[in-house]
Amino acid sequence: MKEEGFRQAFWDEPLIFELSRKGRVGYTLPKPMSDVEVSVPEGIRRRSEPELPELSEPEVVRHYTRLSQMNYGVDSGIYPLGSCTMKYNPKINEEIASHPGVAFVHPYQDERTVQGALKVMWELEQWLKEITGMDRFTLQPAAGANGEFTGVSIIRAYHEDRGETQRDEILVPDSAHGTNPASAAMAGFRVVEIPSNENGTVDIEALKAAVGERTAGLMLTNPNTLGIFEEDILEIAEVVHEAGGLLYYDGANLNALLGRVRPGDMGFDIVHLNLHKTFSTPHGGGGPGSGPVGVKDFLKDYLPVPLVSYSEERGYYLDYDVPKSIGKVKELYGNFAVLVKALTYLKMLGKDGLRMTSDVAVLNANYLTRKLKGTRGYELPYKELRKHETVFSAEPMKRETGVTAMDVAKRLLDFGMHAPTVYFPLIVHEALMIEPTESVSREDLDAYVEALKRISEEAYGNPDTVKSAPRNTAVGRVDDVLAAKKPVLSWRMYVEMKEKGEVDY
Numbered sequence: 102m103k104e105e106g107f108r109q110a111f112w113d114e115p116l117i118f119e120l121s122r123k124g125r126v127g128y129t130l131p132k133p134m135s136d137v138e139v140s141v142p143e144g145i146r147r148r149s150e151p152e153l154p155e156l157s158e159p160e161v162v163r164h165y166t167r168l169s170q171m172n173y174g175v176d177s178g179i180y181p182l183g184s185c186t187m188k189y190n191p192k193i194n195e196e197i198a199s200h201p202g203v204a205f206v207h208p209y210q211d212e213r214t215v216q217g218a219l220k221v222m223w224e225l226e227q228w229l230k231e232i233t234g235m236d237r238f239t240l241q242p243a244a245g246a247n248g249e250f251t252g253v254s255i256i257r258a259y260h261e262d263r264g265e266t267q268r269d270e271i272l273v274p275d276s277a278h279g280t281n282p283a284s285a286a287m288a289g290f291r292v293v294e295i296p297s298n299e300n301g302t303v304d305i306e307a308l309k310a311a312v313g314e315r316t317a318g319l320m321l322t323n324p325n326t327l328g329i330f331e332e333d334i335l336e337i338a339e340v341v342h343e344a345g346g347l348l349y350y351d352g353a354n355l356n357a358l359l360g361r362v363r364p365g366d367m368g369f370d371i372v373h374l375n376l377h378k379t380f381s382t383p384h385g386g387g388g389p390g391s392g393p394v395g396v397k398d399f400l401k402d403y404l405p406v407p408l409v410s411y412s413e414e415r416g417y418y419l420d421y422d423v424p425k426s427i428g429k430v431k432e433l434y435g436n437f438a439v440l441v442k443a444l445t446y447l448k449m450l451g452k453d454g455l456r457m458t459s460d461v462a463v464l465n466a467n468y469l470t471r472k473l474k475g476t477r478g479y480e481l482p483y484k485e486l487r488k489h490e491t492v493f494s495a496e497p498m499k500r501e502t503g504v505t506a507m508d509v510a511k512r513l514l515d516f517g518m519h520a521p522t523v524y525f526p527l528i529v530h531e532a533l534m535i536e537p538t539e540s541v542s543r544e545d546l547d548a549y550v551e552a553l554k555r556i557s558e559e560a561y562g563n564p565d566t567v568k569s570a571p572r573n574t575a576v577g578r579v580d581d582v583l584a585a586k587k588p589v590l591s592w593r594m595y596v597e598m599k600e601k602g603e604v605d606y
């Protein structure tokens with residue numbers, strides 16, 4: 102049901118084709134020069150006019166502006182999707198990445214003509230090495246999950262190389278991101294789940310009981326997905342190493358630690374980073390990402406080819422001399438534009454700026470935790486002190502009012518704010534996982550807490566207000582099961598499904 106005075110529903114908006122009026126134009130083409138003859142081969146000539154909508158320029162501008170306003174993005178306001186690090190993406194990144202020298206460089210160009218592009222990759226690698234304490238990086242993987250697959254494939258190759266083929270188990274804590282067990286399984290490993298203790302960190306005794314001669318490695322995020330730092334990391338590393346396994350660092354949460362602690366110093370052998378999270382590239386909707394993988398010296402011969410190297414006589418070059426390489430994990434050299442944006446971000450901030458980034462991200466998460474704590478219906482499981490993100494549980498609210506974490510998330514949209522991540526990590530029931538990042542103001546945080554408090558009042562006063570949300574957005578509550586099982590991905594699909602009676606809106 103629409104609330105009085107609010108924007109119409111998405112499906113009430115006219116399509117650009119419906120706005121079309123014959124003969125209406127938004128352009129004037131120059132008159133063709135009479136002496137230029139264009140000859141298009143007969144076989145590929147159009148037989149009929151293209152069916153394009155006919156509109157004036159303001160109609161086109163308004164149509165697309167209206168569509169963009171129905172959406173919500175990092176540029177619209179707070180976007181505290183936990184684990185995703187939806188930080189502001191500085192516009193200078195886009196400016197540099199769309200420079201013709203970057204945008205039009207071709208991957209098959211001769212090395213001597215792309216020295217600048219290779220230098221960008223080489224320099225980025227030096228930054229990542231210093232930030233993580235690793236010795237060599239591949240920039241090839243296209244996302245975190247792709248980096249994980251690369252990393253566990255390296256673990257596999259390493260053990261095989263040493264004749265320890267019985268090492269077929271990867272240990273993963275129960276707080277892990279779903280991609281960790283998925284990547285391990287894809288690389289052919291058996292996944293062994295390690296439970297968390299009452300602090301929300303790895304249960305060391307359970308870990309000790311699980312390691313053995315079948316252990317290939319442990320995948321760990323630190324701080325973990327609860328936003329809690331694994332304080333026993335040095336002991337964890339020792340236990341795994343002593344059993345003959347390797348330590349894999351899921352670097353998606355590195356935004357908490359920049360300039361403070363390095364995974365390389367914690368005992369990790371392999372890391373992946375999410376450049377699109379920590380180092381600012383738009384990544385909503387699955388857009389191009391980048392998941393570089395760094396390794397300690399003893400694993401560098403297993404990295405994907407080519408690496409980027411430098412020598413006096415050759416300058417920067419694509420280095421295929423990687424004797425035990427696991428091969429390629431993505432075509433060519435990775436998502437180059439994302440690499441450029443990450444390097445721009447790093448250079449703009451510098452070392453001090455990076456450190457401050459993490460300081461503010463951690464401060465923001467703890468400020469929000471402290472302000473929200475004690476609000477009726479929300480519970481703070483595990484320790485209070487968090488790193489860059491915090492996880493509340495709406496379990497009491499659900500039990501007492503029937504309002505779920507999903508309802509809370511939907512109601513937040515009515516307040517013009519993006520929802521947090523919900524129902525993850527799996528070990529927290531009715532989880533609300535909030536990661537404000539460093540790029541929100543104190544006022545943003547206060548407003549977010551206020552909205553969550555108001556939703557709590559609504560839940561205990563008039564739960565239907567929350568359960569029927571959102572009502573003030575372009576699209577109301579969607580049936581998420583139906584949306585997954587019967588996706589309507591285009592107008593044409595909608596029309597066809599409507600005719601068959603498969604959709605009722």
Ligand SMILES: *Cc1c(COP(=O)(O)O)cnc(C)c1O
Binds near residue numbers: 246281351
């Ligand atoms: C995002 C994330 C991943 C996966 O990264 P993608 O780039 O989305 O593939 C892995 N682990 C954690 C903790 C994450 O937050």
